Amino acid sequence: EPEVTQTPSHQVTQMGQEVILRCVPISNHLYFYWYRQILGQKVEFLVSFYNNEISEKSEIFDDQFSVERPDGSNFTLKIRSTKLEDSAMYFCATSLPPRPSLYEQYFGPGTRLTVT
């Protein structure tokens, strides 16, 4: 069964550095999402992306964050200048064009980001 993959599985970075988290969607999926989960807290929506543009973003997704699909396959989340509070597990999810009766998001295994 096809799966969403994410790299790296764990990223350690210093405060102020830029990080790029990568996701490879399931091949025929067209909607892409990023979520984060701070340790011990709930899964939080960051952004959804379709047709090369952001569909929706949360208040968490400020100017420090950006997403793109640079090569038509990978879907990336960039954090421009990391802060300690960015430490979290970041999940990518993908889906076919969402129709209510068939909608399902497939989640990747996550990237654990540690900002020191």
Add this chain to the structure above:
Amino acid sequence: AQRVTQPEKLLSVFKGAPVELKCNYSYSGSPELFWYVQYSRQRLQLLLRHISRESIKGFTADLNKGETSFHLKKPFAQEEDSAMYYCALYNTNAGKSTFGDGTTLTVKP
């Protein structure tokens, strides 16, 4: 604003006992509701969705619009059901999911 509330952070039952994981939502439109499960060291995966009215691994969930609830139920819990369970609401217009805080279910032998 859309909101999902899972009032129980932890739930513990014995094997063979019935289990109910509560979920209440707040949403002005017509909701699309889902239950996701995360087993230890595994990724989040869809358990069931209200639209399909299916039963997966013995779990069912009924959308009650009057009570704005989507509780997850299983008549006889198994040890392998031990996991974190998330209720989620999807806004089809905005393409945005809102997750509850999650409930950790432990099924004791």
